[in-house]
Amino acid sequence: MGVIERHQPADPAPTAALAPRPRATIRTMGALDRTSVVRPPSLVARPALFERLSAGLDAGVTLLSAPAGSGKTVLLRSWIEAEGLGERAAWVSVERDERNPQHFWRSAVDALSGTHLDGSLENVVAAPQFDGAVAIERLVAALGSLDESVLLVIDDLHELRSPEALTQLETLLDRRPQQLAVMLSTRHDPAIGLHRYRLSGELTELRASDLRFQRDDARQLLSAAGIDLPATALDALVARTEGWAAGLRLAALSLAGRADAERFVAEFSGSERTVADYLMAEVLQRQPEPVRGLLLRTSILERVNGPLADRLVGAPGSERILLELEDAGAFVVSIDPDRVWFRYHQMFADLLRLELRRSEPDSIPNLHRAAAEWFEAHDFPTEAIRHAQAAGDWQYAGELIGQYGFSLALDGGFATMRALLEPFPADAFANPELAAFLAYGEVIRPSLDTAASYIALAERHASEVPEERRQRFDAMLATARLTLARWRGDYAAAVSEVPPLLAPSEALRAGDIRLGNDLRAVALMSLGIVELWAGAGDDAEQHLREGAELARRVGRPYVEQGCLAHLALAVGRHSITAGRALAAEALEIIDKYGWQSEPITPLVLATIGLVDAMQGRLAEAAPNLDRALELLRPDAEPAKEILVRYARGVHLLGQARLADASAAFADTLRLQASLIDPDPLEIAARALEAQTLARLGDLEGARAALATGPREESEYAETRVATAAIHLAEQNATAATAALGPVLADSSPAIIHDFALIQARLLDALARDALGDARAAEDDLERALDLAEREGLIVLFLITPVRDLLERHPRHRTAHAALLDAILDVQAGAAPQPRDRDDAGPIEELTESEIRVLRYLPSNLSAPEIASEVFLSTSTVKTHMRHIYEKLGVHKRTEAVERARDLGLLAPAHRSRH
Amino acid sequence: MEDEQKRTRYEIHLRGFLSDALIGAFPELRARRGPHETVLVGELADQAALHGAIGRVEALGLELLEVRRVDRRKG
Helix, strand or coil: HHHHHHHHCCCCHHHHHHCCCCCCCCCHHHHCCCCCCCCCCCCCCHHHHHHHHHHHHHCCCCEEECCCCCHHHHHHHHHHCCCCCCCCEEEEEECEECCCHHHHHHHHHHHHCCCCCCCCHHHHHHCCCCCCCCCCCCCCCCHCCCCCCCEEECCCCCHHHHHHHHHHHHHHHHHCCCCEEEEEECCCCCCCCCHCCCCCCCEEEEEEECCCCCHHHHHHHHHHHCCCCCCHHHHHHHHHCCCHHHHHHHHHHHHHCCCHHHHHHHHHHHHCCCHHHHHHHHHHHCCHHHHHHHHHHHCCCCCCCCHHHHHHHHHCHHHHHHHHHHHHHCCCCCCCCCCEEEECCCCHHHHHHHHHHHHCCCCHHHHHHHHHHHHHHHHCCCHHHHHHHHHHHHHHHHHHHHHHHHHHHHCCCCHHHHHHHHHCCCCCCCCCCCHHHHHHHHEEEECHHHHHHHHHHHHCCCCCCCCCHHHHHHHHHHHHHHHHHHHHHHHHHHHHHHHHHHHHHCCCCCHHHHHHHHHHHHHHCCCCHHHHCCCCHHHHHHHHHHHHHHHHHCCHHCCCCCCCCHHHHHCCCCCCHHHHHHHHHHHHHHHCCCCCCCHHHHHHHHHHHHHHCCCCCHHHHHHHHHHHHCCCCCCCCHHHHHHHHHHHHHHHHHHCCCCHHHHHHHHHHHHCCCCCCCCCCHHHHHHHHHHHHCCEEEHHHHHHHHHHCHHHHHHHHHHHHHHHHHHHHCCHHHHHHHHHHHHHHHCCCCCCCHHHHHHHHHHHHHHHHHHCCCHHHHHHHHHHHHHHHHHHEEEEEEHHEEEEEEHHHHHHHHCHHHHHHHHHHCCCCCCCCCCCCCCCCCCCCCCCHHHHHHHHCCCCCCCCHHHHHCCCCHHHHHHHHHHHHHHHHCCHHHHHHHHHHHHEEEEEEECCCC | CCCCCEECCCCCCCCCCCHHHHHCCCCCCEEEEECCEEEEEEEECCCHHHHHHHHHHHHHHCEEEEEECCCCCCC
16 A cells, blocks of 8 residues: 555645646746745654754744754744744745756746835846846845845755856845844755854754654654554664665655564665665555556656646546645645646655656656647747757747747746746757747847848748747747847848738737737837837837837836837927936836846937937936946847937036037947938937037047038038038138028938027027127027927027027017026036926916916016017017916916916026126 | 876776666766676866766765776877
């Protein structure tokens, strides 16, 4: 009789394991690592050890360091149950050969989320690009704010093979808030500096000699299994096993139901075979065939449940066996509260695998293959891929990567993906689906030539992809090409990739919708970015908006922020205020998920900084622009770096730091050289570089800078503006007005439309003034103010030498007195008041005519004078004024002005200046 | 530092008599089984390979008695 028959079935509800589980999301192993409910097998109360663990809980850090099978896990679980700590304990079992820090911390945060910690940290550890330092920082902060204390148990710490993760763990211990106690269980001393805690008395240590079972412990363990040994046999057994927990447990299993217990102990004592080896053979031999078969055949799995075991053994009934094994304290332990999933004790799994390899070596690849199919069918792609690889079925593994790799990368990070890609042998890469995915991965890394060769490979073998996966494959390949094109600046070629991306997603199988949406969102993002850099701003705006919406709908914040960050630039073409708002939205997501070190962050910060600089908030812009430069990686996408450097140039120019600005623009232009197609900002940067040189007095250099551009560039508004600036510096006002003519007639193409047009008006004003036409100069200036008012483009008035003109500008005739004041303020070194305040309570929106009237309220014009300025009757102006007062909730003109300034409807008042 | 090009011969002494299944965990080594001790012998590529073998000793709960480098020939 085997051990199984002796134990009553513990759980009468086997349906729990078979019930269909929700399949809405793709699961990774991490999601099941949470083990809040623990069921220690055949408990042995070990009061002395329990006491030491409880003391360790108070002291802070506990280390259980002892060889495999010493009973560390069982001890910890028994103690947690005995002390009723289940609710406060977060249990992490480190997976076998864990090399991925993100996966490890994800498990830890998952486990902690089962305690008092809320779910906000899951964002940080779920980022495709994981930042360990940020994650630890957030974890420390979150734990430090708890009202109650939490115990983090890290079991099998010896399996953590990532030096990074160990360093991060060390940081966590160092900065451990008082709410957190940590227990580390490991087969050998971990490579983290625990000696400090030993010295400070914060470390509790339990080692092999402490864990060894003494006679009384052993008797308790055996009698829990219904075995009563005479004292001499008990002593012999303890001596032979040297109190080794695993040995005693195996002995208990082997002894169960034996009539000749003493003889067994005598034979065992007389054998020279190793304890585990001898007892495993005994135990296996005594199991009925179904149990033996299940133990051996499922030992290839990291975790097992009933249906999966049924599949591998080819017979039903496995769930019952697993439950009974756990109840008997044999080999397996359940890892979820419902006891659906089980995990082998690692040493037993290793021993069972060796026995499987010895007794049925040919079955192993088939078992892995069957496991892979089961995991795939049940939406566990990571494990499916691992088992397909273990089966040596590279074709199947490659298909799985092609199908799930994309979503897995978004779910669990690129590091996980790289770990999954590593085992593939070189010749497996001929698989087109795998190659298309690899190409994408290489671009991200990035290794452009490798990516290009994978793309070529995928293209060559494209016809091998079966019809039902073809659409997905095409989209993947196109995304890889688009991404490569982004890095190479080969935009025009890339836009030809559009058709497969825009194919309707309805054609996908129903189960593929989520996968399809993931891919589609990334594809839209890639397409939009390329269109943006290629100068097709309207298409970019449409695709990025669509991508951002789709990403938000399917819960892919990583893609959402990527779309928003670039959408900000596309929208910024016609409204920098709206663009800034989108960039701020992207930044919010970045902060929320701890993605500050993401390659996209510099772009977002530069966008915000550039708009702030353009709107004259120079001091506010500085930290964002500095940080953007700091975060810029040497392998950044060129278009991104160009924007960062350009924004810096504008900022420096706004501060009249001409030489520095010139250097920033020169950097921008140098980067252009690496691109196949020109970046639109190249024209704008060259024009500003020329202007800056002209202001520095280097007219020759300024002309030379403009001359480096292609001929057609001379028609651009930006170039004409720069040419005019050079003419003005040469005191040739007539030539300046001639250069500006087409810009003012709005017949020149422009990169940043308002930007160029305003500056053209300002330069024209200077030229007209120089030519003695004060009225025309005033008119130009007023039009420049008109254009600048909408978006508060103050910086142009700083980088063009118009201060004199501004001060002379007749205040009683301008519709922009407030803006004018704001500009003069900034010139004097003050910061303008924020224009967009959303904290000012809801008000009824002012009509356009009311706003026109409002602009005159800060002036000292009377109602009839305003009326003549805006070409309305006096009574209409008075009506507008009454409506303005009502809507703003005020009674007097001065109050209206004040309130309008608070709401950002008017530029702030100018303060005293010299 | 170890010269990684030169394979080195090692002996790993383990306590007890190891079964065939256990020895199967060390396909790169040959086993000499004595009554009280099993010695795994063979050439290993480098230190990493040695640590790999010792890791398996640890995983299987075997008791490590001694590790010895037996080949000291100069290459």
